[in-house]
Amino acid sequence: xxxxxxxxxxxxxxxxxxxxxxxxxxxxxxxxxxxxxxxxxxxxxxxxxxxxxxxxxxxxxxxxxxxxxxxxxxxxxxxxxxxxxxxxxxxxxxxxxxxxxxxxxxxxxxxxxxxxxxxxxxxxxxxxxxxxxxxxxxxxxxxxxxxxxxxxxxxxxxxxxxxxxxxxxxxxxxxxxxxxxxxxxxxxxxxxxxxxxxxxxxxxxxxxxxxxxxxxxxxxxxxxxxxxxxxxxxxxxxxxxxxxxxxxxxxxxxxxxxxxxxxx
Numbered sequence: 731x732x733x734x735x736x737x738x739x740x741x742x743x744x745x746x747x748x749x750x751x752x753x754x755x756x757x758x759x760x761x762x763x764x765x766x767x768x769x770x771x772x773x774x775x776x777x778x779x780x781x782x783x784x785x786x787x788x789x790x791x792x793x794x795x796x797x798x799x800x801x802x803x804x805x806x807x808x809x810x811x812x813x814x815x816x817x818x819x820x821x822x823x824x825x826x827x828x829x830x831x832x833x834x835x836x837x838x839x840x841x842x843x844x845x846x847x848x849x850x851x852x853x854x855x856x857x858x859x860x861x862x863x864x865x866x867x868x869x870x871x872x873x874x875x876x877x878x879x880x881x882x883x884x885x886x887x888x889x890x891x892x893x894x895x896x897x898x899x900x901x902x903x904x905x906x907x908x909x910x911x912x913x914x915x916x917x918x919x920x921x922x923x924x925x926x927x928x929x930x931x932x933x934x935x936x937x938x939x940x941x942x943x944x945x946x947x948x949x950x951x952x953x954x955x956x957x958x959x960x961x962x963x964x965x966x967x968x969x970x971x972x973x974x975x976x977x978x979x980x981x982x983x984x985x986x987x988x989x990x991x992x993x994x
Contacts, residue, residue: 784941796812803845803848810822818933845895846898853907867892
């Protein structure tokens with residue numbers, strides 16, 4: 731009797747190929763291959779779509795930076811026009827150059843100085859730290875005069891804007907950060923507007939990093955700031971003369987030549 735029970739229990743589980751619950755080795759491998767292909771397909775789709783996602787994130791972050799500049803400038807009482815298409819900042823009627831002049835009005839100088847804290851705050855945010863690379867300053871002229879004359883004038887205008895921005899009273903570290911951001915592109919005599927007054931504008935352009943790019947901004951040499959060589963503000967004559975420390979010593983050959991002349 732006990733033998734028949736044991737035999738029944740042993741014969742109750744049929745492990746032969748006819749059992750529908752039995753998975754063959756080939757079927758198991760097929761399932762694993764299919765699972766692997768599904769996982770690989772999902773991974774490839776995720777990798778392929780990552781640049782698109784990062785580009786959308788970059789575009790959204792840049793819009794946020796420009797909107798933040800708009801709001802902070804409005805709170806500071808600055809009449810700025812931030813262009814969300816070309817990332818330019820126009821200072822409007824409060825910051826224009828007079829005809830054939832590279833000097834700024836006192837109102838324009840104060841406007842540029844008041845813009846510095848706004849710019850630094852936008853740069854210090856998470857989005858600004860990630861994407862904002864440089865602030866380009868270009869000099870603009872109208873259509874009057876010759877090409878080469880306007881090249882010289884536009885360079886001086888850009889330098890005046892730079893000097894006005896760097897004349898703000900800031901802690902050394904913030905002033906250094908501002909110095910790293912600002913760059914003069916050179917002369918721009920081709921971006922002439924519909925009116926001569928509008929062409930003689932003060933305008934900057936924000937440069938943003940592309941996806942995957944590291945910052946190319948290098949810390950400038952640890953040099954004293956010095957003084958602007960131009961008389962930036964209207965009503966002031968001549969630029970600042972260099973001090974003895976800024977000029978430095980004469981070349982060695984000139985020192986020797988002077989000593990020879992002074993010999994009896």
